[in-house]
Amino acid sequence: MTAHQRGPVAGLGDLPxxxxxxxxxxxxxxAALIGIGAGVLWEKIVRLPGYTVAANGxxxxTERGLAGFFSGDAWFCCIGFFVSIGxxxxxxxxxxxxxxxxxxxxxxxxxxxALVCWWVGYRLGPGDFETRLAAAGPGDFVPITLTVRTPVTLLVWAFGAIIPVLLRSSLGRDEEEDQLPPRAPSRRRRDRSAGEQAGGR
Structure with missing residues (x-):
């Protein structure tokens, strides 16, 4: 048998x-297209805090602004969790x-x-914070950069993706078992059935 006649490769099931x-x-x-859409949504939802430039440069x-520094990460996780389930x-x-x-x-x-979402959101966002702050004048409000500040957010995307896979593999019907021939009844079960039929007569 040649290599072309062997069919599917071992480990790939029945998929060539x-x-x-x-x-x-x-x-x-x-997934890249989904990431692009998620990135656009991420940029639209997040309200970035920032710094106000005083007269002395x-x-x-504010404290509320400091608390909002990780709002981008929070929304990134929320969007990514539901996107990854799909x-x-x-x-x-x-x-x-x-x-x-x-x-x-x-x-x-x-x-x-997730990486595509981050890249699109960053490109649509205000850009590099240091550059904009250096060019700002007194009274200007400079929002921070839209980016992911904790790499753990990527784990949220990965976790969301494996949830339906694990649920389907553990709770769903096993197609391999469905393809097996029906199991013949054991000898004891056959003897019991015969005895019940004889007793019924």
């Missing part, structure tokens, strides 16, 4: 390598036959979408 690779590229492209902010559902539908690699696919897709 070429088709799996094509679907993976399509999934990453889809110093810049200060990506996880799609990952299962497309790659569920691969077995355990579907978890890796879901995580990679969600983290990729």
């Amino acid at each position: 390598v070429g088709r799996a690779a094509g679907w993976l590229v399509g999934y990453l492209l889809f 110093t810049a200060s902010t 990506l996880g559902i799609i990952a299962w539908k497309w790659f569920g036959r691969l077995g355990w690699p579907v978890v890796v696919v879901a995580i990679v897709g969600s983290v990729w979408a």
